[in-house]
Amino acid sequence: MEERPQFSVGYEILSDDIGVVVLVGEIDIYSAPEFKEVLVSGIEGGARKVIVDLSEVTFIDSTALGVLVSGAKRVRPRNGNLDIVCTDENIIRIFEITGLDRIFGIYPSRGEAVKAAAP
Secondary structure (H helix, E strand, O other), X not given: OOOOOOEEEEEEEOOOOEEEEEEEEEEOOOXXXXXXXXXXXXXXXXXXXXXXXXXXXXXXXXXXHHHHHHHHHHHHHHOOEEEEEOOOHHHHHHHHHHOHHHOOEEEOOHHHHHHHHOO
16 A cells, blocks of 8 residues: 655644644645645634645645635635745746736745734
């Protein structure tokens, strides 16, 4: 049996309305449901500004992109937004090719994303 690469997802509350989803490893059809569960519970827990930290992500597929888009749709009615932290040129390129770089703010560090999210 083929061993799955390490994947983990965590959630950090930075303030009353800012939450960070921290992902590690590959986000694909197998790990995306867990990612979605954490993202949705963070939004339902009150986060209007969500930062998805992809700095430790090695691969992302269309399932993961769908989770990000649905997360953005969930925060919009609350005057919120979903931003991404990513330094991997290949992953950034996927956002550019799909046009999703116009939907999400993409930042090179969590510090810059937090600064942009703060009122």
